Amino acid sequence: MDWKAKWLKPANDFGNAAPVFSTDFALSRTVKQARLFITALGVYEAALNGRRIGQFVLAPGWTTYYKRLQYQEYDVTDLLRAENHLTVTVGKGWYHSPMPGFSASDFQKGLAARPMGLLAQLEITYEDGQHSFIVSDESWSVSESAVRFSEIYDGEIYDASFIPPCSVAAETFNGPYETLIEQQGEEIREQERIAAVRIFTTPKGEVVADFGQEITGYVEISVNAKAGEEIRLSHAEVLDKDGCFYTENYRSARAEYCCICRDGQQSCQPRLTFFGFRYIRIDAFPGGPGAGKPENFTAVVLHSQMKRTGRLSCSNPLLNRLFDNIIWGQKGNFVDVPTDCPQRDERLGWTGDAQVFVRTACLNYDTEKFFTKWLADLAADQGEDGYVGHVIPDLLKKQPASAAWGDAAAICPWAVYLAYGNSEILSRQFESMRKWVDYITAHTTTEYLWTGGVHYGDWLGLDAPSGSYKGSSREDFIASAFYAHSASLVIKAGLVLGKDMAAYEALLHNIVSAFRRAYPTYTTQTECVLAAHFHLAEDCQAAADQLALMIKECGTKLQTGFVGTPYLLHVLSDYGHTDLAYSLLLREQYPSWLYPVTKGATTVWEHWDGIMENGDFWSRNMNSFNHYAYGAVADWVYCCAAGITPAEGYPGYSKVRIAPAPDARLDWLEASLDTRHGRIISRWKKQDSLWRYEITTPVDAEVVIDGKTFLVSAGSYIYHSSIQLA
Incomplete structure (x- = not known):
């Protein structure tokens, strides 16, 4: 982009009022096309002749502003007249608001100290082939707007009757050009x-x-x-x-x-x-x-702006409400970055929450573009040594890297690749993935394990010692398990890209060997989950059996937190305990996914008992009722209950495996998934004391019914079970 425009700022300090920049221009020739290129240090709303430009709310979005600032392009041809008035109101937004509200941030203070800036360039092409430019410069005016106060946490004050004083000339300043990038993410x-x-x-x-x-x-x-x-x-x-x-x-x-x-x-x-x-x-x-x-x-x-791709429904009304809550939790927290929550003085792009939910996110919606932009910010914020912060954009710099949070650098790109089959995300992120694993290697106190760090552990695990937010799973155990997992994903990504991964394959072999020596036994549900799911146990079946026994011995209840919960039902299903996975999914008493539904939840909660049985709250200071992470359970419903997964070696569902796993406690269940290759539907229901399976696949598929595999071509199929329902 050839910028002829200059950065503008208010000539005076307007205090809390949002500045509005404006210019007037006349046109005397017939216009073929007019394009506005625009961005701001803050968030902006632009209007031409009193009509809003574009549908992007809170433009230019939220990026790691020191390194990446998006600009937008709008076709404004239809808004032009002979005499024109262009206005742009700029608010604090993520750039200047005092974020994060719960913790001091030198990073954010540095942004807030910068001017409320605007950069705008209108390029006009006439029918005769000539061009002209209307650019932000000293000829523009600025005044206080009717937005008397606006910021992210505290809200907004708008005075519709406000009459601004006379406008004054805007001032130019040396704003950022080198960090400008074309719009990369989805528009809000x-x-x-x-x-x-x-x-x-x-x-x-x-x-x-x-x-x-x-x-x-x-x-x-x-x-x-x-x-x-x-x-x-x-x-x-x-x-x-x-x-x-x-x-x-x-x-x-x-x-x-x-x-x-x-x-x-x-x-x-x-x-x-x-x-x-x-x-x-x-x-x-x-x-x-x-x-x-x-x-x-x-x-x-x-x-x-994301296209809905996945849908779940079944015969259980509470479960259907949970499915809806998961969708609403994703919508509410996918506002340009994957935030933990949208309401309190936080609203940050927590890496742990993102990696927990990424697989479900890619099933519910087409999030390829959304995650491509956010992961580019992760790579931009990543330290030269591979350090990955707890949130992206990283407003909490200098805090110790945490396992399962920083691992988003490896987990998210691979999940996006599997969902959409586009290796470009791996090409973009491979160095970031590799650097993260190298960071662990360089910062551990025990070779081939990750020890000596400070981590979130199994955050909010229900087996947490009194007074702790962390579950009882050993932090070094969790860190070492994710070390192995991220190393395995780096290897997989490298092989897809045709790279020599021998060094990392040797590293992974040594990590697994060291892990098995250091951790021959497991003491919590989450430890069993990670050992089995990441294939770290000497005997993964035994680890899964131990998990099943632990669940039953505590009254068929989960005790996992952020780290163990996303994989919990998968491990049970993968190792012959699908009935127990359903028992956890369908449980209505605390703790369970359905307990909040019985309390009237319309989104997923941060805590299983955000509202307790007696109506009291879990806490006053950390109790979000729109916190999407535990909604990751939908991944199990799509992939195990309905049985829809990409066939091995076929990312993006170019070939699929459909292996439904019905349960007699449901009369029917249906999942549909719109992929790059078409819509997949898997439905099962009770019929005459047997199971009836209805499957639609747009590509070749391996269909597994009652343990028998059928190779089918694109089309719709009906199967009946040979197994009598109990």
Whole structure:
């Protein structure tokens, strides 16, 4: 891109008000095409002749800004007139907001100290073949906008009746050009609109609107008001056990929206921020909080522009609600980066959560472009020695690397490759994958194991000692297991790319040998899971059998945390305990995937008992009700219960294996998956005391029914089981 434009900043300090940059220009010839190239240090909303440009909300998105800043290209031909007025409002966004709210960040302070910058270049091509340019420079004006305050955690104040003082000339400054990149990720867009289902008064006298579903986005308000009347909303995920509005789990994030109205019928909504919520408290409204009606409020759902590819349904209503919750959790947390949660003073791209969920993410939606961009940021933020931070973009620099978090560098690219069959992701990320393994090799205190580090362990494991967030699984055990796993993925990626991987194959052999010597026995469910799933145990069947026994001995309950849970049901199924995997999936009592559903969850929770049996909360300071990681269980439903996987050696489902595993506690189950090669459907149901299997495959497939393998070509097939139902 040949930038002729200059970086602009406000001439004066506007305080909390968002600046609006503007320019006027006239056209006297017929325009063939007009393209606007634009970015900002912050988030922007651009308009030409009063009409919004594009559908990208919170553009230019969130990247590791010191090294990568996206710019966007918009075709604005249809918005042009003879006389034109171009405006761009710039808010703090991720660039200037004080993130992360729960921890000091020198990285973020450095960004916040930079100007609220804008770079814009309009390239016009005329019918006669001539070109002209409208570029941001000293001729542009800047003034305070009607957005009086806006940032990520605290929300926004908008004054529709605000009349700005006279504009002044904008100032140019030496902004970043060398870090500019074309738009790489998916655009964040408004995706759905949800009407308020009810407005009620709590025991404390609060007026609250309920949208019936937790979302990420904001509320659009339609109202007839007088100039100066205020609308003030607060946001919350849940109500407390008394039915009152609850925000303590947002911690320091105020999550408020205020609109100061103009005269007449109008609609307003946040423009440069977002919230995670199901409920709003109406703190002020024309005529009083109680004057608001459901039709005044519409929740607008935001997430990255991703195509839905996977669907699950079955005969169990609670399980169907879980499937929906997993989808809503992904939508709510895939807002340009895979965040842990969208509501409190965090909303960061935690690497551990991303690697836990990546396989499910790639089944539910086409996330190839989404992860390609985020993984490019991971590689950009990665240390020269291979260090990978806990979050990407890495706002928490200098913290010790953690196993299962930094391993996202290896796990995520491989999962994306398997899902879509495009080796380009491996080409882009191979050096990052390799450097991560080399980092472990260089920083361990025990050769061929990973010891001596500081890790999150089996985060939120239910077998955690009193007062600890970490489960009882040994941290060095977990770290060494992931060391082996990441090394194996580097080898696989290298072989796909035609590289000589002999050195890493020898390394992996030594890691596995050292692991077996150091850890001949397993003390927790998660240790059994990792030993079997990563093929580290001398006898993986024995490790899986031990796992099954542990589960049964504690009352058929899981005790795993972030590290063990994603693989738990897979290990049970892979080693002959599918019935036990179903028992865990279908369990309704705490702890289980369905327990939150019985408590009214509409997304996946951070804690199995975020709301406890007696209605109390797990905690005030770390209790998100939209935390997608445990939704990784959907991967098992697609791949084991419905049995849809790529055939060995055929990434991207160019050939498939379909091996359904029904359970008599369900009458039927169906999974569909749109792949690069077409739609795969696997359905099973009870029929006349037998199982009926209905399978559609767009490619050649290995179909496994009752242990028998059928090789079939593309088409639809029906099989009946020879096994009588008990």
